[in-house]
Amino acid sequence: MNSIEIAKLAGVSRSTVSRVINNYTNVPEETKLKVLEVIKKYNYVPDASARSLAGKNNKIIGLIIIDTKTESSGHIVSSSSYFSQFTSLVIDNAKKFGYNVLVSMVSNDRDFQDVKAIFYNKTIAGGIFIGGNDSDKNIIELIEQGFKIAVVGQDPQRNTDVFKKAILVNVDDFTGAYEITKYLLSLGHRNIGHITGDLQQLSGIKRLEGFKKALEEANIEIKDKYIEKGNYTEFSGLSAARKLLKNNGITAIFAANDNMAIGSIHAAEELNLDVPGRLTIAGFDDIELSRYIRPALTTLRVPFDEMGEIATCNLIHAIDEDDKSFNNYSVDARIVIRDSSDKAL
Amino acid sequence: MNSIEIAKLAGVSRSTVSRVINNYTNVPEETKLKVLEVIKKYNYVPDASARSLAGKNNKIIGLIIIDTKTESSGHIVSSSSYFSQFTSLVIDNAKKFGYNVLVSMVSNDRDFQDVKAIFYNKTIAGGIFIGGNDSDKNIIELIEQGFKIAVVGQDPQRNTDVFKKAILVNVDDFTGAYEITKYLLSLGHRNIGHITGDLQQLSGIKRLEGFKKALEEANIEIKDKYIEKGNYTEFSGLSAARKLLKNNGITAIFAANDNMAIGSIHAAEELNLDVPGRLTIAGFDDIELSRYIRPALTTLRVPFDEMGEIATCNLIHAIDEDDKSFNNYSVDARIVIRDSSDKAL
DNA sequence: CTGAAAGCGCTTACAG
DNA sequence: CTGAAAGCGCTTACAG
Numbered sequence: 001m002n003s004i005e006i007a008k009l010a011g012v013s014r015s016t017v018s019r020v021i022n023n024y025t026n027v028p029e030e031t032k033l034k035v036l037e038v039i040k041k042y043n044y045v046p047d048a049s050a051r052s053l054a055g056k057n058n059k060i061i062g063l064i065i066i067d068t069k070t071e072s073s074g075h076i077v078s079s080s081s082y083f084s085q086f087t088s089l090v091i092d093n094a095k096k097f098g099y100n101v102l103v104s105m106v107s108n109d110r111d112f113q114d115v116k117a118i119f120y121n122k123t124i125a126g127g128i129f130i131g132g133n134d135s136d137k138n139i140i141e142l143i144e145q146g147f148k149i150a151v152v153g154q155d156p157q158r159n160t161d162v163f164k165k166a167i168l169v170n171v172d173d174f175t176g177a178y179e180i181t182k183y184l185l186s187l188g189h190r191n192i193g194h195i196t197g198d199l200q201q202l203s204g205i206k207r208l209e210g211f212k213k214a215l216e217e218a219n220i221e222i223k224d225k226y227i228e229k230g231n232y233t234e235f236s237g238l239s240a241a242r243k244l245l246k247n248n249g250i251t252a253i254f255a256a257n258d259n260m261a262i263g264s265i266h267a268a269e270e271l272n273l274d275v276p277g278r279l280t281i282a283g284f285d286d287i288e289l290s291r292y293i294r295p296a297l298t299t300l301r302v303p304f305d306e307m308g309e310i311a312t313c314n315l316i317h318a319i320d321e322d323d324k325s326f327n328n329y330s331v332d333a334r335i336v337i338r339d340s341s342d343k344a345l
Numbered sequence: 346m347n348s349i350e351i352a353k354l355a356g357v358s359r360s361t362v363s364r365v366i367n368n369y370t371n372v373p374e375e376t377k378l379k380v381l382e383v384i385k386k387y388n389y390v391p392d393a394s395a396r397s398l399a400g401k402n403n404k405i406i407g408l409i410i411i412d413t414k415t416e417s418s419g420h421i422v423s424s425s426s427y428f429s430q431f432t433s434l435v436i437d438n439a440k441k442f443g444y445n446v447l448v449s450m451v452s453n454d455r456d457f458q459d460v461k462a463i464f465y466n467k468t469i470a471g472g473i474f475i476g477g478n479d480s481d482k483n484i485i486e487l488i489e490q491g492f493k494i495a496v497v498g499q500d501p502q503r504n505t506d507v508f509k510k511a512i513l514v515n516v517d518d519f520t521g522a523y524e525i526t527k528y529l530l531s532l533g534h535r536n537i538g539h540i541t542g543d544l545q546q547l548s549g550i551k552r553l554e555g556f557k558k559a560l561e562e563a564n565i566e567i568k569d570k571y572i573e574k575g576n577y578t579e580f581s582g583l584s585a586a587r588k589l590l591k592n593n594g595i596t597a598i599f600a601a602n603d604n605m606a607i608g609s610i611h612a613a614e615e616l617n618l619d620v621p622g623r624l625t626i627a628g629f630d631d632i633e634l635s636r637y638i639r640p641a642l643t644t645l646r647v648p649f650d651e652m653g654e655i656a657t658c659n660l661i662h663a664i665d666e667d668d669k670s671f672n673n674y675s676v677d678a679r680i681v682i683r684d685s686s687d688k689a690l
Numbered sequence: 691c692t693g694a695a696a697g698c699g700c701t702t703a704c705a706g
Numbered sequence: 707c708t709g710a711a712a713g714c715g716c717t718t719a720c721a722g
Binding site for chain 2: 713714
C-alpha cells in the first residue's frame with residue numbers, strides 16, 4: 001500500500017492524498033472524507049523514511065543518557081532510580097506531541113560517535129542529554145552544528161556563547177543551598193560549617209553563595225574557618241569534615257553534595273560524634289545511597305521529573321517551530337528531611 | 346554533504362561511494378581508502394531516511410513496554426525496578442549490533458495505535474514487547490502482518506499458530522515451582538499447601554505441575570485439600586490461605602505468585618500465626634513489594650536481564666538474516682530466600 | 691481546488 | 707571493477 005494506490009482507489013492524485021494526510025486546509029471536506037475512508041480501510045500509514053526524505057520532520061527525538069563511570073562531578077542522574085523516572089517522563093511528554101523517543105546510553109567516546117551519527121544522519125530531529133560532565137566536547141560540537149539540543153544538569157556558564165544555542169535545564173543551586181541553610185538555622189544551629197563543591201564548577205560556586213546568603217540574612221558572621229573546600233568526592237568530604245570538626249564548636253555541616261555529606265558522616269563516626277545528636281549533617285542531590293545510609297541523609301532532592309518535562313516540551317517546540325531562541329530553565333530543589341538533622345542542643 | 350559531493354571529491358561515482366559505505370567486496374583497497382578518507386574528512390554520514398527508502402534496514406528496534414493498570418495476570422514487568430534494568434539491557438545489547446532502540450510505553454489502546462503505526466511506517470525494523478496480557482490482539486495483528494517481533498513474558502500456548510511466527514521468551518514456570526517446592530521440602534516441611542494461579546493461563550498450570558512433581562519425587566501424597574485455586578490477585582490469595590489454614594496441619598504455603606503470597610501473609614496475621622515461626626510462605630515473581638513487606642518474602646526471581654538479552658539478540662538476528670524460524674526461549678527463575686521461610690518445627 | 695513533475699539522498703541491478 | 711540510471715515513497719512548489 002502506498003500513496004499511489006490510495007490515490008487510485010480514492011479517485012484522486014497522490015498530491016491530494018498527501019494534502020489530506022498533512023492536513024492542508026485547501027481540500028474540500030468531501031474529497032478529504034473520501035480519501036480518509038480509503039486510508040482507514042486499507043490501514044495505510046505513509047512510509048516514515050519517504051516522508052522524512054521529502055522534507056518532513058520524522059518526529060523522533062533522542063534521549064542520551066551519559067553514564068561515564070569516571071564522573072566525579074556533582075551530577076548524579078545516571079543512578080538507576082532516576083533513569084527510569086526521567087526516561088518515562090520524557091517518553092510520556094514526547095507522546096503528547098506525537099513524538100517518539102530513541103533512548104541511547106553512552107559510556108565512552110566510541111558510543112558518543114554513534115550518537116553523533118544519529119544526529120548527522122537525521123535519525124533524530126533533536127536530542128536531550130542528561131548526565132556527564134560539564135562542557136562535553138561532543139555535545140558542544142553538536143550544538144555548534146546547529147542541532148536542536150537540550151542539556152539537563154550541566155553547567156552553562158563556561159561556554160556561554162555555545163550554550164546559548166541550546167536549551168539548558170538546571171537546578172537552582174543558589175536557592176537550594178539558601179533554603180537548606182535556612183532550615184538548619186531554623187533548627188537553632190548557629191555554628192554551621194560548609195564543605196564546598198568544586199569551585200571551578202558553577203554549582204559549587206552557587207551552592208556556596210546560597211549558604212552565605214542565608215547566614216547574612218540571619219546576621220551571622222561568615223567565618224572563613226567554617227568553610228572548607230571540597231571537590232564533590234566522598235573523600236574530600238571526609239577530610240574537610242575532619243578539619244571543620246577539629247577546632248571549633250560547629251553543630252551542623254552543610255556539604256555541597258551527598259557524597260561529601262556521607263564523607264562527613266564517616267568523619268563524625270571517627271570522632272564518636274553522634275549524628276544527629278551532636279552533629280547535624282545535610283547534603284545536596286539526594287543520591288540513592290542517601291536513603292540507605294545510617295543515619296539517612298537530610299538533603300535536597302533534584303526534581304528530575306520536572307526537568308524531564310521542561311526539556312522535552314521545549315525541545316519539541318524548538319523543533320516544530322524551528323525556534324532558535326533557546327532558553328535557560330531553572331527548577332527548585334526540594335528539601336528532604338531525614339535522620340541526619342536535628343535541633344541544636 | 347551528500348554522496349554526490351563525496352563522490353566528486355574522491356573522483357569516483359556515487360555508486361562506488363555507496364559500495365564503500367556498504368562494504369562491498371569488489372572495491373579495490375586503494376579506491377576504498379581514497380573514499381574513506383574523504384568521508385572522514387568531511388564527517389559525512391549517509392542520510393538514514395534515504396538509505397532506508399532505498400531498501401536498507403534502518404537499524405532501529407522498538408521496545409514497547411505495556412503498562413496497563415488493569416493487569417491482573419502473573420506478569421510484573423512494568424514495575425519500575427525492572428523497567429530500567431530491562432531497558433538498559435535491551436539498549437546495550439542492541440548497541441553491540443549497531444542498532445538503536447526506540448522506547449515506547451503504552452497504557453491504553455490509543456497508544457497502541459501509535460505503536461502499530463511505527464511498525465507500518467517502517468520507523469522500526471522490529472519490536473520487543475514486554476508486559477501486558479497474554480494474546481493481546483494488537484500484538485497478534487502485528488505478528489500476523491509479518492513484522493519481526495519478540496514477546497517477553499507472555500503465554501504462548503493459546504495461539505500456537507500465530508506465536509510460531511514470533512520470538513517468545515518466558516520464564517520456566519515448571520522448574521521454578523519445582524525448585525522452590527524442593528527448597529520447602531529441604532526445610533523439613535511435609536504438609537505444604539499450594540495456592541494456584543489462574544489455571545486458564547499456562548503459567549498457572551505449569552506452576553502447579555512443578556509443585557506436584559517435587560512432592561511426588563519426595564514420595565509425599567498430593568492431597569486435594571492442600572491445593573486451593575487462586576487467580577493471581579492478593580485477595581484470592583487471602584481467601585485461599587484462610588481455607589488452607591482452617592482445617593489441617595499445613596506448615597508451609599507456596600503461592601503461585603507474590604500477590605497471593607502477600608495475601609497469605611495477611612491471612613496468617615488474622616490467625617495470629619507467626620511467619621515464618623509457625624508458617625512458611627513463598628511466592629513467585631519477586632515483585633518490588635516483596636522486598637519491603639514484613640516478613641520480606643521468599644520467592645522466585647524472574648531474570649529479566651537475561652530475558653532482555655535473549656529477546657534483543659534473537660530479534661536482531663531475525664531482522665539481519667530475515668530469518669523466519671522463530672524460537673521459543675525459556676529461562677530459569679532463581680530462588681530468593683528472605684524472611685518468610687524457615688525450618689519446619 | 692488539484693494534477694504532473696521534480697526532488698529528497700540513497701542503493702542496486704544492469705551493462706560494460 | 708565501475709558508472710549511468712532507475713527506483714524507493716513521499717512532499718511541495720508550480721501551473722492551471
